[in-house]
Amino acid sequence: MIGCTLVKKIGGNKVLWGVIVETEAYSQKEPACHGHKKRTPSNQTLFGEPGRFYIYLTYGIYHCVNIVTDKSEWASGVLLRALSMPDEEERICSGPGLLARKFKLDRTYDNRPISKKNGLWVINKSSSLKNQKIVKTTRIGISQAKDLQWRWYLQSSRSVSKRAKGDQLPSTKKSWSPSIENSP
DNA sequence: TCAATGATTAGC
DNA sequence: CTAATCATTGAT
Structure with a gap:
């Protein structure tokens, strides 16, 4: 998913968009996954069709946005942890x-299929990351x-939430940021 | 390190 | 029912 663009329709003909630069994977087979123990009303989206958003409230304050993966009846998904947004919006997601807050996503978006028609979708623009390094940690x-090691991020992005130990982005090197190439 | 904050769940 | 937990964040 790294390098793909998340797009949300806001109002008549405007959209909000950002490029996914950090993700984590979750699977029923490991205990950190919400679907590890059992299926409940709150986590059932994770057990449903792949290609839908699984959105939940965490710590009473924040929402987290996931994309359901793999297959029905098996809980698995990808948590979207950080986006890089065009221009002055650096590190806002x-x-x-923070990502969910910026895009105003909550439980009302839970279980929606990824689709333009639904006002929230993803476009594969990962070819824009050619020759860019992805850190696995x-x-x-x-x-x-x-x-x-189920977290991945774009090494050259300043928008990554937290870098792996020993991975410092040199201040001399130019960081990656979205261009027209990534726009919806 | 810790508080804020509320849904969910484990345990009785 | 109650207490503990939690895929977080921002401030110290």
């Missing part, structure tokens, strides 16, 4: 809660299965 903010 650097964390899953451990997930953040979980208490179980901390060892799995």
